[in-house]
Amino acid sequence: MLDLDSLLQQELQGLKDRGLFREMRRIDGMQGPTVIIDDREVILLSSNNYLGLAGHPEVIEAQYRAAKEFGAGSCASRLISGNISLYERLEEKIADFKKTEAAIVFSTGYMTNVGTITALAGKKDLIVCDKLSHASIIDGARLSGAAFRVYPHKDLERLEEILKRSIRYRKRIIVTDGIFSMDGDIAPLIGLIGISERFDAILMLDDAHATGVLGKDGKGTCEYLGIKEGVHIQMGTLSKALGNLGGFIAGSRPLIEYIRNKARSFVYSTALPPAILGGCIKAIDIVQGNAGLRERLWSNVKKFRDALLKLGLNTLDSKTQIIPICIGDASAAMKASEFLLKNGIFAPGIRPPTVPRHR
Ligand SMILES: Cc1ncc(COP(=O)(O)O)c(C=O)c1O
Secondary structure, three states: OOOHHHHHHHHHHHHHHOOOOOOOOOEEOOOOOEEEEOOEEEEEOOOOOOOOHHHOHHHHHHHHHHHHHHOOOOOOEHHHHHOOHHHHHHHHHHHHHHOOOEEEEEOOHHHHHHHHHHHHOOOOOEEEEEOOOOHHHHHHHHHHOOEEEEEOOOOHHHHHHHHHOOOOOOOEEEEEEOEOOOOOOEOOHHHHHHHHHHOOOEEEEEOOOOOOOOOOOOOOHHHHHOOOOOOOEEEEEOOOOOOOOOEEEEEOHHHHHHHHHHOHHHHOOEOOOHHHHHHHHHHHHHHHHOHHHHHHHHHHHHHHHHHHHHOOOOOOOOOOOOOOOOOOOHHHHHHHHHHHHHOOEEOOOOOOOOOOOOO
């Protein structure tokens, strides 16, 4: 009989040898500026809970009320019997927030990207994305069967070169993060819109990290850059600044109807639990009505980045709340992170393939 365990052990040893073996820390206590690890309170510097909404009493209360009214789970996909009325309220709220005709909620951001990209692209199409795009974009592109090209980070000239040679494809789809998830810089979205218009390409924006954070009302990268049109598909997550779980697409009504019919990760998966939907509805209200939360975030970001730069650390080209400290080597990054934890700060090392090797 094949010895699966020893095969896997060999692979795992390879990861350990290269400093890439992954383990998880057990976290106790409420998500907030600090958490409990190994019975010690430590400062949490690695959460996407940018506005503190994961621990917001009104959000927690809304989740509790939704569970009391609708039960613990939805127990079917949206298209069968999981489409409880809270979904429609949440989708209307998202469409209003993002200033689009309609929106559709998926169970995770990952499923949103994979489902949407595979629904839109097939063998005759071309997908082009930034080298630092999130894994869910890359997985969606690979799974779609479309031709797939990557341009160097924010290099619009290379993107144009790729598109100049793309006449033979039926659809061309450009996908970019709004805020890049590991570098914390912002996509050159105005340039991307110009290119997508010149080459008749579809433009999809993954605003996972910008939603709730960028722009006066927290609507994301488009609001921040003063963009009213030109982005066909706005993706976002409910799992970062909104402090919860889920992903969404906001866009035109035909786009949303198309996705509802074609995205397999939407069609073939159980709907979110009611509590999550209730919490997200409340979180969007808080995000829209509380510019003060963002003001505090940006003031903290400035204070923290200035201090890191004063220490001579390399924070890449970060312009946002995602502030990388680039160490350059996986093992050294893990050692730095262990040192910080010993000193009361939880900032886990991020290694390839989540970030490029030796940058
Ligand atoms: C840019 C980006 N897109 C999509 C996702 C996936 O979202 P989720 O964690 O909600 O599945 C993430 C988060 O990990 C992300 O950083």
